[in-house]
Amino acid sequence: MSELTLTVMRLGFLAVLWLFVIVAVQVIRSDLFGTKVTQRAGRRAEAPARAAPQQQRQQAAPAQPRQRRGGPTKLVVSQGSLTGTTVALQGQTITLGRAHDSTIVLDDDFASSRHARIYPDRDGQWIVEDLGSTNGTYLERARLTTPTPIPLGAPIRIGKTVIELRK
Amino acid sequence: MSSASNTTTISPVGAPNRRNTELALLLFAVAIPLLAYANVGLAKHGSVPAGMLGYGLGMGGFALVAHLVVRKFAPYADPLMLPIATLLNGLGLVLIYRLDQEPSVTTPALGGPRAPGQLLWSGLAVLLFIAVIVFLKDHRILNRYTYISGAAALLLLIAPMFFPAVNGSRLWIVIPGVGSIQPGEFAKIVLAVFFSGYLMVKRDALALASRRFMGMYLPRGRDLGPILVIWAVSMGILIVETDLGSTLLYFGLFVVMLYVATERTSWIVFGLLLAGGGATVVGMTSSHVKVRINEWLDPMQGVAQGLASEAAQVRWSFGSGGVLGTGLGQGYSRLIGGIGVKSDYILATVGEELGLAGVMAVLLLYGLLVERGMRTALAARDPFGKLLAVGLSSAMAIQVFVVAGGVTGLIPLTGMTMPFLAQGGSSVVANWALVAILLRISDTARRPAPAPAPSPDSEPTQVVRL
Numbered sequence: 097m098s099e100l101t102l103t104v105m106r107l108g109f110l111a112v113l114w115l116f117v118i119v120a121v122q123v124i125r126s127d128l129f130g131t132k133v134t135q136r137a138g139r140r141a142e143a144p145a146r147a148a149p150q151q152q153r154q155q156a157a158p159a160q161p162r163q164r165r166g167g168p169t170k171l172v173v174s175q176g177s178l179t180g181t182t183v184a185l186q187g188q189t190i191t192l193g194r195a196h197d198s199t200i201v202l203d204d205d206f207a208s209s210r211h212a213r214i215y216p217d218r219d220g221q222w223i224v225e226d227l228g229s230t231n232g233t234y235l236e237r238a239r240l241t242t243p244t245p246i247p248l249g250a251p252i253r254i255g256k257t258v259i260e261l262r263k
Numbered sequence: 264m265s266s267a268s269n270t271t272t273i274s275p276v277g278a279p280n281r282r283n284t285e286l287a288l289l290l291f292a293v294a295i296p297l298l299a300y301a302n303v304g305l306a307k308h309g310s311v312p313a314g315m316l317g318y319g320l321g322m323g324g325f326a327l328v329a330h331l332v333v334r335k336f337a338p339y340a341d342p343l344m345l346p347i348a349t350l351l352n353g354l355g356l357v358l359i360y361r362l363d364q365e366p367s368v369t370t371p372a373l374g375g376p377r378a379p380g381q382l383l384w385s386g387l388a389v390l391l392f393i394a395v396i397v398f399l400k401d402h403r404i405l406n407r408y409t410y411i412s413g414a415a416a417l418l419l420l421i422a423p424m425f426f427p428a429v430n431g432s433r434l435w436i437v438i439p440g441v442g443s444i445q446p447g448e449f450a451k452i453v454l455a456v457f458f459s460g461y462l463m464v465k466r467d468a469l470a471l472a473s474r475r476f477m478g479m480y481l482p483r484g485r486d487l488g489p490i491l492v493i494w495a496v497s498m499g500i501l502i503v504e505t506d507l508g509s510t511l512l513y514f515g516l517f518v519v520m521l522y523v524a525t526e527r528t529s530w531i532v533f534g535l536l537l538a539g540g541g542a543t544v545v546g547m548t549s550s551h552v553k554v555r556i557n558e559w560l561d562p563m564q565g566v567a568q569g570l571a572s573e574a575a576q577v578r579w580s581f582g583s584g585g586v587l588g589t590g591l592g593q594g595y596s597r598l599i600g601g602i603g604v605k606s607d608y609i610l611a612t613v614g615e616e617l618g619l620a621g622v623m624a625v626l627l628l629y630g631l632l633v634e635r636g637m638r639t640a641l642a643a644r645d646p647f648g649k650l651l652a653v654g655l656s657s658a659m660a661i662q663v664f665v666v667a668g669g670v671t672g673l674i675p676l677t678g679m680t681m682p683f684l685a686q687g688g689s690s691v692v693a694n695w696a697l698v699a700i701l702l703r704i705s706d707t708a709r710r711p712a713p714a715p716a717p718s719p720d721s722e723p724t725q726v727v728r729l
Contacts, residue, residue, distance in 0.1 A: 105302045106590035110617060112295055113624045116350065119291065120343055120631050123284055127342070 167220055168248055168261035176257030177203050185222065185261070189215040192254060193227075206231045206255030214246070222246045222261060231255060281342035282334045288346035289330055293323045296353030299591055303361045306592030322353060325389045332393045337706035341639060344705070347632045348698045351683035352385055352691065354625070357591075358612055359686050362605050365597035377605050377686045384688035388695035395699035402704045406647045409460025416453040419446035420496065420513075424503050434506055434678070447509050448680070448693035451516065451662075452700070455654030458517060462524035463646045470525035493517045498541045505551040507542070508665045508677030514538050515661045516654060523653045552675075559675035573600060573608070577670050581614040581622075588618030605686040607678050610670045625684070626667065633660045636701050642708040652704045655697050 171190060173181040183190060183199060190199045193211040202211065208229040217223050225243040226233040233240045234253040251258045297319045304312030326349050333340055360378040363369050369376055399405075405412070423446060426437050435443040462469070497514040500506060518534030521527075546556050557564070562574040571579075576599045583595065594615035599608055614622045636656025643649045659682055666685075669676040680690040 102302075102306055102590050102593070105298075105305065106588065109295075109298055109302055109591065110587065110620050110624070112298060113617075113621065116288075116291055116295060117624050117627050117631070119288065120347065120628075123281070123288065123343055124631070124634075127281065 168222060168246075168263055170262055171214065171259055172262050173200070173257060173259050174251070176255070178257060185216075187216055187220075189213055192259075193229075200259075202254060202257055204255040204257050207257070211254055212240075212252075214252075217245075224252055229254075280338055282330075282338060285333070285342040285345060286330055288342065289326050289349060290323075292346040292350035293319070293326050293353065295350055296322070296357050299354060299357040300360065302590070303357060303364070303592040306590060307361075307364045322349075325386060329389055329392060332396050333702065336396050337702055339709040339711075340702040340706040341635050341709070343635050344632060344698050344702055347628050347635075348683060348695065351625070351628060351632075352388075352695075355609070355681075355684040355686070355691075356381055356385065358609055358684065359605050361592055361616075362596070362609075362612060364592070368597045368604050373602055380688070381686050381691070384691050387688075388692040391692055392695040392699040395696055396703060399700070399703050402648055402651060402700060402707060403645060405456050405651070405700075406460050406463070409457055412453045412460070413457040416450050416457055417496070419450040419453065420500055420509075422446055434504060434509070445680075445687065445689040447506075447512075448687075448689040449696075451512060451658045452655065452693060452697055454513060454516060455520070455651060455658055458520045459647050459650035459654055462520055462650055466524040466646075469521070469530075470527055494537050494541065498545065502545055502549060505549060506678060507552060507555065507675060508662075508669070508679035510542075511538075511665050511674075511677070512658065512661050512679070516658050519657045519661075520650060520654050524650060555675045555677070559672065562672065571600075573603070574672065574676050576600060577608050577611045577676075578672060580608075580611040581671065584615035584618045586619045588614075588616050588621055591616050603678070606680055607666070607676075607685065608670055609685045610667055610681055613684075614670075626663070629659070629663045629682070632698075633657070633663075635705070639701060639705040639708055643704055644708065648704045648707060652701060652708075655701055659694070659697065 167185075169185055171183045171185055173179055178200065181200065188199075191210065191213045192198055192200050192202060192207070193209050194202055194204070194207050195209040198210070208227075208231070210227050211229040212224060212226050212233045214222060214224050222245065223243045224233065224235060224240065224246050226240040231254075235244055235246065236250050246252065246261050249260055249262060251260050297315065300315060300318065301311050304310060304315070326345075329345060329349075333345060356378060359381050363376040363378050422436055423434050426435060434445055434447055436446055437443040494514065497510045497517075500510055500513070514534065515538075518531060518538075521530045521534070546552050558572045558574040562572055562578060565572055566575060580594070580596050580599060583589065588594075594612060596604060596608070596612040596615050599611060604612070610622065610625075613625055617624075633656045636652055636659070640649045640652035640656070643652055662679060662682055665674070665677055666679050666681045668674040669679070680687040682694040683691060
């Protein structure tokens, strides 16, 4: 067999072997599973048609107050595993807890499944209410016993998670 | 008012069913050894070897049957393990066939040509793989046999002591007229099952009931019992069966699983101290181990007298290969003396004929296989499956480390087989069974979670007419 053929085969075989390794790594790259982080805002903006049922639902909800000027516009998670998550405040009730249908699903051993909710009252003032959680909800340093108005920027602590309202 | 709430949600995503990817990779994995086979034939005889089509169809057939069984019985299993195992096994067959073409290492004293036997064992191994996938419906069944596995492992480890030593090590059960099996290869699977079941129950006691001393968690005396027993058993194997590789494998497996189960670094420190101390003492007393250690420290000691040690010959082999190798069938690994050229030292042939590039690719393939095992462990939902996947994949990782480290001179040379690659029936059968169990765990781990039962209060209230 000619030297040239054997050299080509030798290098070709190495190339094929490495190609297999590279393809295998590509398969791993496309094989991600576990949890997925979705930015809902972007998706909604692209599909305005989907907004219709959402609006209907909100109209069905009782007493949608107008947003107050100078009030908070977003809720920010500032500590805990969800740090950096923001939720726009648009008059809807925000539920917090480990239950999968919560607005913010807390992955926190110290949170109850339906831990607390944050909602606007008739004047548009945001209120936090503890829903009978085991470990309690803290506004600044005080444990909540009754629904309490939330000052701008005051930390609300649930387990290891801290959230606050911001402009 | 905009209707969207600007929120980020984190939702579980199931792994996709990747069977078609597996099939494509499997075809690739069958084609590569065939290319190598043709290459060997062209280099050694100047023609494509006869029976190339038959071997190709046979190997492809086996791979296809294995794939169809996985598709039917483990549809969500990992797509990479089966192709990688097939590729390594095929490459091993080609390398053994290639060494069979050298008359000086295929003498009747060395067992004659080894490739046909290895092919038979590979076929049996794939059958066992299929049987495990079909009959082991759920890996948690193994949890019921925790202590039986422990006893079986002990039996498998002790049995070779009653048979004559082969090449200085008592590793084989020799059945006259039938052949010899190496129970240690099976012991690693059974041991992983035992350790998983045992540690799943005892992990809290081992992790939490400890005193803090100098920044380390010291376990209680009674919790130390099992680790000392395992240490004594593996040291016993080292002394009686004079096999350093198995000792490293079993003890390393235990320390890795203990660490994974308890998250205590102190176990690793203890393990390394115990293993290091034990190995030093045995290395100074046992003559067989002493020879190995001396060869490791100074491989060139006999060269001047014309008595090059195997360790030196293996390293020359790697050196003569260089970066890109000499090409399949064109190396001189027949010059490695002793009996291990087709089994323990097969990586030297890879190093010489495929070069550094080939050795790196082969080691990466093992790395990918182990990585898929570890990924399976991360994704597994039950603690037993997690520990078992870690145990099986780290057993393979340690074995590859011991063999590759031995032939490249990182640690003393020990008699162990490279999984899938090296000649050895027990090894190839045991490793296919190991991959089958890993596939079964990964199928359970990647299977989409059943939909949660609807909560009663989410149902709308209904008026019930009575």
